[in-house]
Amino acid sequence: MFLATKEAGLPFPAESAMAARFYKRSQRWKALSFFCYVIANGLFVLWYAGVSYTKVTGWSSESVVTTTSPISPSSIPPIPSPATKSPLSNLGLSADEAYTLGSTDLSEYKSSLKDFIHTHFPSKLQKALIQGVEQYLPQNGRSTRDLPAMTDYKTGWQTDKSKRLVSLSWRHHNARWNWDMLGDAEANDWVNKHFGGSLIKEVWDSLPVVILKADMLRYLLLLVHGGVYTDIDTTCLRSITHWGKNAVLWKDGKDWLIPSRRGETLESMRKNLGPPSVIIGVEADVGDRPDWHDWWARPLQIVQWTMASAPSHPIMLDVISRIAQSSEGLPAWTAERSANLTELRIHGQVEAAEKLANVLPWADPKAGGHRSVMEWTGPGVFTDAAFRYLNTRYGLTWPVLRNLRAPLRVGDVVILPVTGFSPGVQQFGAQEVEDEQAMVFHAFSGSWKGKALGWKGSS
Incomplete structure (x- = not known):
């Protein structure tokens, strides 16, 4: 009755319900059995093919290990992964990874700088800054016109809390230059005048200690006005116009001089190049x-x-962008620190709370700080901005400057050896102040240290 009803497509009678369930279950088992049969046959075919291949070629897993080839498997170097990086120097990858350049693709570099200009700077400054990006970073990789010379902007800048007089050495060696000394109040007034109502002003106001502001100010001054910035504890040894004189041309100008200037003598190329836009x-x-x-x-x-x-110049613009990015993370760090302090005090962990309370934002992150001075506004972040420009614009990597003993001209930038701005430091191959390469003596007095580290300028 069950089969007849099934074949006829008729509904199952009530008394055959159990038989119907049994039929459906049996059909599922048949399907599963067939599936297992197919899998088993497939595995057998693969096994048989492997056996046949072994008989024909003589290959086996043992033959690889027991090969009599003079080259053992352990001596064969592994095929490098496409992602494997080779270090740029004998210091290893850790040295390369110390630099945080960001993208060195020209289009991405320009785009990031332009976006920063539009979001952070007042409209009155945006046009000049955008023009600077286009001028210094031509899309074809070579400039078809002369770039601005830093010596055309004869203003020297110094900053000091007590507003001491500009060193006589700077006036003596650079008679045609104007010198401007900014104290704390003048620095704040200048920032308000040029950046009031912008995000740059907000970044300035957020900096919690004077040394961070002193660093940011020097980049802003050169970005807007150009000229020379020098610390108050420096002595000028030779005229600014002498800095980088007779610099060696990197790669003899290949890949960065415009076509009309290639093939000239080195002396004529130096003369026709004119003064650089940047000296570091x-x-x-x-x-x-x-x-x-x-x-x-x-x-x-x-x-x-x-x-x-x-x-x-893009170098100054980029370092300010990096300072802004670091500063944007300060509120989150402050909030987390406050929450942790509250938690410690609630649980009576007085000693731990006191220790945390003494951690300042500009301490090294390893010590619980937000960002160290070196990485927030200081030499670390400035070095990254400089090498990003040199790499993106000219293809230069940091090891090129190792063991530098004479000024090097790379496009619009001149890089002085250690002796240039650090004579007499007794390391890095630096010569004494009498050396012809010595341009500036730095006394390393650290005017920002001590109490200044706890000062926050008014806004």
Whole structure:
């Protein structure tokens, strides 16, 4: 009856309900059995093919291990992964990874700078800054016209809380230059005048200690006005016009001089190039020291106590962008620190709470701080901005500047050796102040130290 009803497509009688369930269950088992049969046959075919291949070729897993080839498997180097990086120097990958350049793709670099200009700067400054990005970063990789010379902007800048007089050495060696000294009040007034109502002003106001503001101010001054910035504890040894004189041309100008200038003699190329747009100097060149991390932010570090630049240069713009990015994370750090302090005090952990309360935002993150001075506004972040420009614009990597003993001209930038801005430091191959390469002496007095670290300027 069950089969007849099923074949006829008729509904099952009530008394055959159990039989119907049994039929459905049996059909499922048949399908499962057939599936297992197919899988088993497939595995058998694969096994049989492997056996046949072994008989034909003589290959087996044992033959790989027991091969009599003079080249053992352990001596064969592994095929490198496409993602594997080779270190740029004998200091290893850790030295390369100390630099945080960001994208060095020209289009992405320009786009990021332009976006920063539009979001952070007042409209009255945006046009000049955008023009600077286009001028210094031409899309074809080579400039078809002369770039601005930093010596066309004859203003020297210094900052000091007590507003001491500008060193006579700077006036003596640079008679045609104007010198401007900004104290705390003047610095705040200048920032209010040029950046009031913008996000740059908000970043300035958020900086919790004077040294951070002093660093940011020097970049802003050169970005807007150009000229030379130098710390108050420096002495000018030779005229600014002498800085980088007779610089060696990197790669003899290949890949960065415009076509009409290639093939000239080195002397004529130097003459036709004119003064650079930027002059910077090497601060630290650690050589082979394995402990360099304990002393310097970067294995090849750039000075920022003295620098020269024409206005609207991408290096200055980029370092300010990095400062802004670091500062944006400060409120979150402050909120987390406050919450942790409350939690510790609630649970009676007085000693731990006191220790946390003494951690300042500009302490190293390893010590619980938000960002160290070196990485927030100091030489570390400035070095990254400089190498990003040099790499994106000209293809230069940081090891190129190792063991630099004479000024090097790379496009619109001149880099001085350690002796240039750090004579007499007794390391990195630096010569004494009498050396012809010595341009500025730095006394390393650290006017920002001590009580200044706890000061927050008014806004």
